[in-house]
Amino acid sequence: MSVIAPNFKFSEFVKSILDNAFWILLIFTLIGIPAVMLVLFYIEMPVINGELLTPFLALTWLADPSRTLPILKAFMTTDLFKIAAFPGFGFAALLAAGTIFIERKMLAKLQLRVGPFYCGKIEGILQLMGDGLKLISKEIIIPAKADKPIFWAAPVIFVATAAAFVALIPVAPGWVVADVDVGLLAVFAIIGFFPIITILSAWSSNSKFPFIGGIRALHQMVSFEIPLILSLLGVVILTGTLNLSEIVASQTHFPWIIFLPIGAIIFFITILAELERIPFDLPEAESEIVAGWLTEFSGMIYGLVQLGTYLKLYAFAALFVVLFLGGWTGPMIWPPFPEEIIKDGIVMGPIHAKIPGLPIFSQEMLNGVLWFVLKTVGVIFFILLPRGVFPRIRIDMLLSLGWYKLIGLAFVNIFIALGLLYAGVLGPGGIL
Amino acid sequence: MNKELPPGLALQKVDERIMTLNVGPQHPGSGHMRIIVQIDGDFIVACDPDPGYVHRGEEKMAEYRNYITNIPHLERPVIHDSCNILYPYVLGVEEILGLEVPERAKYIRVIASELNRCVYTMYWLAIYGIFLGHSTMFMWPAGDRELLIDLLEKMTGARVTHAHFVPGGVRNDLPPNFEDVCLRQVNYFEKRIKEYAAVFYDNPILIARTENTGVLSREDAIRLGTTGSVLRASGVDYDLRKKEPYDVYEELDVHSNVMKEGDSYARSKIPWLDMMESCNIIRQALQKMPKSGSVRVKLKPNPKGKGFDSVYKRVESGRGSLGCYIVSDAKPEPYRVKLSVGSFRNLIALPYLLKGEKLGNMPAVYWSLNYWPVEADR
Numbered sequence: 001m002s003v004i005a006p007n008f009k010f011s012e013f014v015k016s017i018l019d020n021a022f023w024i025l026l027i028f029t030l031i032g033i034p035a036v037m038l039v040l041f042y043i044e045m046p047v048i049n050g051e052l053l054t055p056f057l058a059l060t061w062l063a064d065p066s067r068t069l070p071i072l073k074a075f076m077t078t079d080l081f082k083i084a085a086f087p088g089f090g091f092a093a094l095l096a097a098g099t100i101f102i103e104r105k106m107l108a109k110l111q112l113r114v115g116p117f118y119c120g121k122i123e124g125i126l127q128l129m130g131d132g133l134k135l136i137s138k139e140i141i142i143p144a145k146a147d148k149p150i151f152w153a154a155p156v157i158f159v160a161t162a163a164a165f166v167a168l169i170p171v172a173p174g175w176v177v178a179d180v181d182v183g184l185l186a187v188f189a190i191i192g193f194f195p196i197i198t199i200l201s202a203w204s205s206n207s208k209f210p211f212i213g214g215i216r217a218l219h220q221m222v223s224f225e226i227p228l229i230l231s232l233l234g235v236v237i238l239t240g241t242l243n244l245s246e247i248v249a250s251q252t253h254f255p256w257i258i259f260l261p262i263g264a265i266i267f268f269i270t271i272l273a274e275l276e277r278i279p280f281d282l283p284e285a286e287s288e289i290v291a292g293w294l295t296e297f298s299g300m301i302y303g304l305v306q307l308g309t310y311l312k313l314y315a316f317a318a319l320f321v322v323l324f325l326g327g328w329t330g331p332m333i334w335p336p337f338p339e340e341i342i343k344d345g346i347v348m349g350p351i352h353a354k355i356p357g358l359p360i361f362s363q364e365m366l367n368g369v370l371w372f373v374l375k376t377v378g379v380i381f382f383i384l385l386p387r388g389v390f391p392r393i394r395i396d397m398l399l400s401l402g403w404y405k406l407i408g409l410a411f412v413n414i415f416i417a418l419g420l421l422y423a424g425v426l427g428p429g430g431i432l
Numbered sequence: 433m434n435k436e437l438p439p440g441l442a443l444q445k446v447d448e449r450i451m452t453l454n455v456g457p458q459h460p461g462s463g464h465m466r467i468i469v470q471i472d473g474d475f476i477v478a479c480d481p482d483p484g485y486v487h488r489g490e491e492k493m494a495e496y497r498n499y500i501t502n503i504p505h506l507e508r509p510v511i512h513d514s515c516n517i518l519y520p521y522v523l524g525v526e527e528i529l530g531l532e533v534p535e536r537a538k539y540i541r542v543i544a545s546e547l548n549r550c551v552y553t554m555y556w557l558a559i560y561g562i563f564l565g566h567s568t569m570f571m572w573p574a575g576d577r578e579l580l581i582d583l584l585e586k587m588t589g590a591r592v593t594h595a596h597f598v599p600g601g602v603r604n605d606l607p608p609n610f611e612d613v614c615l616r617q618v619n620y621f622e623k624r625i626k627e628y629a630a631v632f633y634d635n636p637i638l639i640a641r642t643e644n645t646g647v648l649s650r651e652d653a654i655r656l657g658t659t660g661s662v663l664r665a666s667g668v669d670y671d672l673r674k675k676e677p678y679d680v681y682e683e684l685d686v687h688s689n690v691m692k693e694g695d696s697y698a699r700s701k702i703p704w705l706d707m708m709e710s711c712n713i714i715r716q717a718l719q720k721m722p723k724s725g726s727v728r729v730k731l732k733p734n735p736k737g738k739g740f741d742s743v744y745k746r747v748e749s750g751r752g753s754l755g756c757y758i759v760s761d762a763k764p765e766p767y768r769v770k771l772s773v774g775s776f777r778n779l780i781a782l783p784y785l786l787k788g789e790k791l792g793n794m795p796a797v798y799w800s801l802n803y804w805p806v807e808a809d810r
Contacts, residue, residue: 113575278567285565287564391564394641
């Protein structure tokens with residue numbers, strides 16, 4: 001018996017939101033708050049108001065609501081928070097999950113179908129969670145003659161490498177996990193890891209189809225790394241720095257895509273190839289080589305590879321935003337935090353509550369994150385779009401595109417950048 | 433050990449550079465069959481199609497059932513094209529029994545078989561899309577196919593296995609108001625499939641991928657005995673609806689689409705052009721069809737052949753010429769039923785076409801042969 005999608009009803013929509021909110025609250029109270037407590041016991045506590053915050057004091061302060069915000073603010077400056085939550089892994093994973101949801105719904109609309117619908121009640125918003133639970137609960141099957149340690153290690157290293165890539169991305173002024181001076185070189189180094197991981201996992205599974213997929217991935221990634229690096233040299237020439245935060249700061253007036261459109265296009269095409277997305281999904285071409293280098297993965301190993309792939313997608317899209325679209329820069333559209341609340345606190349009838357520690361985030365930072373996320377989502381949309389439009393291309397077409405066309409265009413891009421620099425238009429000491 | 437082994441069993445000398453791939457039967461790009469591919473790097477050195485995984489013995493089963501009960505199971509090999517695979521059988525039985533089919537039934541048969549050809553071709557096109565990695569082209573035909581399936585359901589009562597054709601006409605008359613609904617849906621369907629050009633047939637990547645791959649010359653196409661869209665894509669104007677018109681096809685204006693290139697692109701485009709031609713034929717048939725009248729000759733409960741008699745009838749199905757050879761004796765069951773299907777004849781060309789191609793071209797060439805594994809195995 002087939003199930004027909006019910007008509008949209010506003011009351012049921014509200015009810016489903018309330019339902020989900022209830023469960024989120026329940027899970028947060030039962031698991032989230034104890035977890036926060038545990039973390040508070042283990043992290044290094046900062047000094048607040050000249051007083052070292054011991055875990056005991058933190059708990060007593062938690063009991064006093066007016067002291068909660070300073071503790072939270074202090075916690076947000078720790079490295080643990082930066083790596084695990086905000087500009088690091090958690091933020092990227094959230095955006096990656098959003099990407100998967102958008103990809104499914106957008107592709108469904110393009111192909112005249114509904115997409116995920118039932119799980120989570122609102123437009124299948126919890127489908128990804130269901131998929132994750134399914135992958136975790138499945139058995140992990142390893143081929144009998146596989147090289148087991150490498151086969152196990154490859155997906156983990158894949159996710160770790162993708163997360164390392166994420167750590168280099170500056171999200172807002174000062175909000176970056178690893179603010180290294182040679183940030184772009186570090187990015188190139190990390191991108192160079194991916195083909196090695198791919199060929200390792202493909203070879204270690206000791207199976208024919210993954211092996212062919214791994215060789216294809218190796219060809220594809222290695223030959224597209226060259227135009228990728230060359231296309232970014234234009235930006236480096238014009239900014240004179242390799243630090244990603246400084247590259248963003250140099251684009252406060254105009255993004256580099258205005259002057260280097262060829263470089264941006266080359267970089268976008270190489271992103272598609274590095275991410276193995278259609279039309280460059282040869283390493284996973286299912287009608288030719290089953291699932292390419294992912295064929296022998298099962299259960300959560302496959303889940304890890306998918307997580308790594310989408311983290312990588314976010315990181316590349318974010319890199320495009322940072323280098324060509326001006327990162328967090330943009331007009332100030334975030335409303336300022338009301339001055340009265342900072343000064344007088346909240347006044348509601350008889351209640352006068354003065355809240356110290358406000359605002360938690362500065363206006364510049366929130367505005368920057370907003371612009372960054374908007375631009376990144378836009379780039380991700382354009383990365384996803386070809387999947388609904390193009391068929392897969394062949395390996396010889398791919399290689400000739402990478403070696404002949406893109407590298408040639410990348411040199412044109414470099415000459416444009418050099419011309420702008422020597423004409424004194426842009427760059428250090430330029431008129432703009 | 434000096435015994436001479438038959439060629440299939442002889443041990444082959446293994447080259448270090450050559451890797452043997454078993455594509456199928458558990459492979460997303462094979463269908464219900466196996467293709468043994470030997471590759472050297474990215475190039476296919478040899479290819480050996482190995483059908484037979486879904487052999488069901490339909491022909492032998494037909495010898496134990498009488499002429500009428502044969503109908504529902506003889507359509508099983510191609511359930512998407514069930515009217516066309518029954519067509520030659522029904523024509524043959526009519527000749528054996530000496531039945532005269534009413535005019536209206538003949539037109540209904542033509543409409544049903546053209547609708548069914550489109551339904552089959554849409555399914556084939558959907559799979560061709562996903563074989564080339566084009567997921568939109570998988571979803572669109574699969575969805576638009578529903579339009580015609582709804583029509584066939586109104587006509588016959590079943591979505592896929594219709595069992596609509598019977599010796600002496602068709603099983604049921606058309607439902608009231610069918611002509612208007614059919615015309616409207618077919619017009620909309622034609623409008624939809626014309627949109628496929630923008631996303632699929634004019635797509636530069638698709639053209640670059642399928643052009644000049646698996647080229648079958650005109651001479652080879654005739655020599656290897658291919659039929660249907662494969663033959664017409666190689667420049668041979670051979671359409672049984674025009675060459676040997678059956679039922680009322682001679683009264684309709686049938687145009688057969690021919691392309692000269694003989695590559696995968698031409699082979700994939702011909703069925704799409706044929707669908708538009710089918711829409712044309714349906715519109716003509718709806719216009720010329722008698723508005724009322726009988727659709728079926730009354731048969732005796734258990735018809736028998738008159739004596740030892742044999743008849744061969746063939747029609748143009750979605751996959752090319754589809755023949756049915758029936759030998760009858762004076763019994764209610766046929767003595768022998770032999771189906772000669774286009775799928776198997778087109779498969780013969782596969783090893784010739786894949787030799788020297790890249791591995792990435794394998795799905796594009798293989799599925800462009802308009803091959804249906806279940807029909808080939810029967």
